[in-house]
Amino acid sequence: MEAIALSKHEHKPLQVNPIKLSQPMGATLAFLGVANCLPLMHGAQGCASYTKVFYTRHFNEPIALYNTSVSDITAVLDGGDYSILMAIENITKKNPTMQPELVGLCSTGLTETKGDDIRSVASFVELPYAYVHTPDYEGGLESGWALTVKALIEQHTQPAQTIRANKLVLFVHVSFTPLEAEKLKEFCESFGFEVLACPDLSTSLDGCLSEGQGKLGAGGITLEDIRRLATCAHAVTIGESMKAAANALKAKNDKIVLRHFDALSGLANSDDFVAYLMQIRHIDPKPNIKRWRGRLQDAMLDTHFLIGSSQFLILGEPDMCFGMCALLQSVGGTIEAVVASTYSPILERIEAKNVFVGDLEDAQKHFCNVDLIVGNFHVERLLHEEEKKIALVLRGYPNYEELGNALKSDILYEGSTLFLFEVANKLREVKHRL
Amino acid sequence: MVSRAKIKELLNESACSHNKEKKKGEGCDMPKPGLAAGGCAFDGAQISLFPYADAVHLVHGPQTCLGASWETRETLSSYGGRNHTYMGFTTGITTQDVIFGGDKRLEASIEYIVKHYAPEAIFIYSTCVTAMIGDTIDSIASETSKKYSIPIVPVHAAGFVGGKNLGSRLAGEAVLEHLIGTKEPAYLSPYDINLIGDYNVTGDMWQYLPILEEIGVRVLSSLSGDGRVGEIRTAHRAKLNVIVCAKSLITLCRKMQERYGIPYISVSFYGKRDTTNAIMQIVEALGDAALVAKAKEVLACREAALEAKLLPYKKLFAGKKAVLNTGGNKAWSIASGLQDLGIEVVATSIRKSTKEDIEKAKEYLGEGGVLMDAPASQQAKVIDEKKADILLAGGRSLYTALKKKISFIDVNQEKKVSYGGYDGLLNLAEDLRHAFANPVFRNVAASAPWEVH
Numbered sequence: 001m002e003a004i005a006l007s008k009h010e011h012k013p014l015q016v017n018p019i020k021l022s023q024p025m026g027a028t029l030a031f032l033g034v035a036n037c038l039p040l041m042h043g044a045q046g047c048a049s050y051t052k053v054f055y056t057r058h059f060n061e062p063i064a065l066y067n068t069s070v071s072d073i074t075a076v077l078d079g080g081d082y083s084i085l086m087a088i089e090n091i092t093k094k095n096p097t098m099q100p101e102l103v104g105l106c107s108t109g110l111t112e113t114k115g116d117d118i119r120s121v122a123s124f125v126e127l128p129y130a131y132v133h134t135p136d137y138e139g140g141l142e143s144g145w146a147l148t149v150k151a152l153i154e155q156h157t158q159p160a161q162t163i164r165a166n167k168l169v170l171f172v173h174v175s176f177t178p179l180e181a182e183k184l185k186e187f188c189e190s191f192g193f194e195v196l197a198c199p200d201l202s203t204s205l206d207g208c209l210s211e212g213q214g215k216l217g218a219g220g221i222t223l224e225d226i227r228r229l230a231t232c233a234h235a236v237t238i239g240e241s242m243k244a245a246a247n248a249l250k251a252k253n254d255k256i257v258l259r260h261f262d263a264l265s266g267l268a269n270s271d272d273f274v275a276y277l278m279q280i281r282h283i284d285p286k287p288n289i290k291r292w293r294g295r296l297q298d299a300m301l302d303t304h305f306l307i308g309s310s311q312f313l314i315l316g317e318p319d320m321c322f323g324m325c326a327l328l329q330s331v332g333g334t335i336e337a338v339v340a341s342t343y344s345p346i347l348e349r350i351e352a353k354n355v356f357v358g359d360l361e362d363a364q365k366h367f368c369n370v371d372l373i374v375g376n377f378h379v380e381r382l383l384h385e386e387e388k389k390i391a392l393v394l395r396g397y398p399n400y401e402e403l404g405n406a407l408k409s410d411i412l413y414e415g416s417t418l419f420l421f422e423v424a425n426k427l428r429e430v431k432h433r434l
Numbered sequence: 435m436v437s438r439a440k441i442k443e444l445l446n447e448s449a450c451s452h453n454k455e456k457k458k459g460e461g462c463d464m465p466k467p468g469l470a471a472g473g474c475a476f477d478g479a480q481i482s483l484f485p486y487a488d489a490v491h492l493v494h495g496p497q498t499c500l501g502a503s504w505e506t507r508e509t510l511s512s513y514g515g516r517n518h519t520y521m522g523f524t525t526g527i528t529t530q531d532v533i534f535g536g537d538k539r540l541e542a543s544i545e546y547i548v549k550h551y552a553p554e555a556i557f558i559y560s561t562c563v564t565a566m567i568g569d570t571i572d573s574i575a576s577e578t579s580k581k582y583s584i585p586i587v588p589v590h591a592a593g594f595v596g597g598k599n600l601g602s603r604l605a606g607e608a609v610l611e612h613l614i615g616t617k618e619p620a621y622l623s624p625y626d627i628n629l630i631g632d633y634n635v636t637g638d639m640w641q642y643l644p645i646l647e648e649i650g651v652r653v654l655s656s657l658s659g660d661g662r663v664g665e666i667r668t669a670h671r672a673k674l675n676v677i678v679c680a681k682s683l684i685t686l687c688r689k690m691q692e693r694y695g696i697p698y699i700s701v702s703f704y705g706k707r708d709t710t711n712a713i714m715q716i717v718e719a720l721g722d723a724a725l726v727a728k729a730k731e732v733l734a735c736r737e738a739a740l741e742a743k744l745l746p747y748k749k750l751f752a753g754k755k756a757v758l759n760t761g762g763n764k765a766w767s768i769a770s771g772l773q774d775l776g777i778e779v780v781a782t783s784i785r786k787s788t789k790e791d792i793e794k795a796k797e798y799l800g801e802g803g804v805l806m807d808a809p810a811s812q813q814a815k816v817i818d819e820k821k822a823d824i825l826l827a828g829g830r831s832l833y834t835a836l837k838k839k840i841s842f843i844d845v846n847q848e849k850k851v852s853y854g855g856y857d858g859l860l861n862l863a864e865d866l867r868h869a870f871a872n873p874v875f876r877n878v879a880a881s882a883p884w885e886v887h
Contacts, residue, residue, distance in 0.1 A: 014525050014526065014547070015524050018497070023497075025501075044476075045473065045593065047593070049471055050477070051498065069467045071596070086466075090468030110594060135529075137497070137526075400506075
């Protein structure tokens with residue numbers, strides 16, 4: 001087998017069984033984390049329809065998403081303003097009780113190719129409006145999400161000169177689940193911070209039964225909170241992809257102190273994070289946090305034998321892959337290969353036998369060398385073709401195979417502990433069958 | 435590329451029931467900006483052709499088109515070779531291609547597929563961006579087809595040309611122009627039919643194919659459930675085209691009638707009555723007295739067997755009333771199934787139905803049945819008035835069922851088992867039995883401690 005090098009350029013003309021997802025899909029997810037947002041995709045109707053079905057099945061929840069339904073006629077004659085304004089008018093007319101606080105518009109390959117001016121439409125939209133350029137022939141899910149966060153800040157956060165001492169904002173990468181966002185917020189709050197996450201999926205896609213779902217983004221950060229983000233004393237980014245968003249915030253108020261973490265998985269990364277919080281607040285973590293650290297230490301010892309003698313294949317968005325590798329390697333796991341959906345500089349920092357951008361066809365060539373795969377549900381079908389028993393831990397989008405996807409957490413002491421046990425148990429199933 | 439005249443012709447399908455109410459030149463509606471759902475033309479084209487498991491389906495476009503859509507449909511196939519319906523192939527074009535054109539990438543992708551996967555055929559789907567930048571898909575398809583000696587079929591259904599329905603028609607056009615009539619069948623029988631528009635979702639076709647086989651009707655080709663490209667190429671030799679619950683492919687059937695003199699009929703295989711009717715329609719259209727007699731005999735036998743199996747369910751469901759809130763042909767087809775099980779359907783939705791569907795719903799529900807044109811606001815009231823026991827609707831209506839403390843089935847969810855044919859009715863019955871017996875709706879609807887006053 002010829003090794004594929006890590007590169008920004010593709011190594012073949014097509015993708016077979018892709019794991020790459022598109023930028024507008026990432027943008028949609030980000031808008032769904034803004035309270036009462038009306039996510040609007042500017043493209044032909046299929047882009048939004050596919051995306052809506054995709055998230056509906058992954059989360060098992062109604063998903064709010066509309067489209068501008070660009071047709072052959074508007075594709076040629078319209079500069080974007082007609083279909084965007086018509087869409088907003090049609091939606092609000094059809095739902096007179098609906099009160100969107102923000103129209104979140106993302107473009108697509110079609111409308112970027114024809115070069116629509118989605119910025120100047122703003123002056124005709126009577127509602128608060130955020131726009132983001134997300135052609136689906138560039139980047140992927142992670143960059144689409146990150147670009148949207150940056151756009152929200154650039155377009156809606158008001159510049160400030162002062163800061164609130166204990167106000168902290170979290171910018172987490174796209175692979176954070178709603179529960180992970182919540183766990184992280186609570187963790188920071190326990191140190192006495194006033195915490196916001198932008199966007200915030202913990203109260204929107206967490207799967208909480210309520211009436212009248214699916215017309216607008218449910219929970220999430222409010223537009224008012226986004227406007228006042230520049231009064232935060234601290235901005236924390238998790239994942240390489242989120243650095244640009246934090247820099248955009250810094251441009252609104254130079255007093256904000258930025259701090260970056262590549263990941264929050266595993267003992268060392270969690271320790272770094274706790275040390276950071278302690279340094280600002282000068283207080284000890286709550287007893288429960290210390291207790292979980294002890295549990296993680298114990299879990300590492302309990303699982304090191306199984307994981308330390310195993311080979312892994314990690315598939316997904318770059319920032320997520322980085323964290324998974326760090327956690328598994330901390331207990332001796334050998335990463336046979338990381339197959340990432342798109343290129344990111346963070347991939348250069350992963351130490352593994354093979355790290356490259358590719359698809360499941362490429363990944364499949366490594367199946368014979370591994371005991372466990374971390375990846376999305378598409379891997380499952382491919383495993384049926386293998387003679388060898390290989391374990392699968394389902395992470396990332398999409399997961400149509402399992403329920404409760406919003407409520408998985410692999411971060412900090414607690415999530416890392418549970419993840420290690422899950423991996424070890426799955427390994428035991430395939431490795432010790434007599 | 436598709437000419438405007440062709441799009442107009444397809445939009446104005448004279449045989450389509452959507453069209454009868456419209457003024458001249460109006461055709462099927464163009465999608466309105468601001469829609470919350472509804473697929474594009476590419477979606478429709480892909481749905482119509484994707485079940486061909488022996489072909490590779492190459493999507494020439496950016497990431498959303500295939501990235502979000504592959505491995506999502508339970509279109510089962512009995513194909514013994516490598517089943518390409520479980521796979522996704524896309525050129526995944528980048529900025530470079532948008533600027534300089536994607537032709538080279540497309541050619542290289544075709545070469546790669548032929549070399550590594552050796553499929554029976556390749557369908558190339560153009561998409562919004564590749565249609566817009568003017569990639570020469572037609573000539574690449576015909577050149578590579580000659581070079582590799584397999585059919586390589588361009589499908590021109592870029593998302594922006596219209597909705598799913600139009601895309602499905604455009605897929606039919608591609609099949610008609612490039613595949614049908616390019617090969618002769620190994621042998622012919624007097625009872626050869628083509629099945630058009632059944633995609634074998636969850637194995638729907640397999641519910642009724644054994645009955646057709648027992649009667650002696652042969653399925654020469656299918657578009658495209660459990661289909662093979664090799665077979666659809668011989669479709670011009672069939673005696674009859676049978677359209678299954680799909681108005682979109684009527685254009686193809688009309689053209690096949692004009693070109694090859696093959697008559698067509700439209701049927702549905704939901705519920706007992708429809709299945710029986712469908713099979714009788716097929717054998718009668720084939721016009722052979724012996725075949726009709728054989729069909730009657732087989733159906734009588736099968737119906738009796740089904741009735742025996744349904745008896746315990748009918749006892750269980752006696753006196754139960756259902757409200758149905760779903761779109762299109764499901765508004766009457768599921769109603770029909772419920773009635774076959776002895777459940778009274780007191781209301782159904784007609785919000786998204788064609789005139790034909792409404793007529794059928796009226797016929798099935800009878801005098802007392804409520805036809806809801808604004809089900810979201812009407813269904814709660816209807817449940818109270820008619821004292822319904824179960825609501826069958828999309829996920830958004832779940833809350834109504836909880837409030838009314840009645841059972842619920844999400845009929846819009848991707849189903850895992852088939853409700854088609856005779857045996858599908860037993861699957862529906864099982865799902866209903868579980869829904870009626872499940873205390874979850876009552877339990878979930880309990881008040882929280884802080885809500886009790």
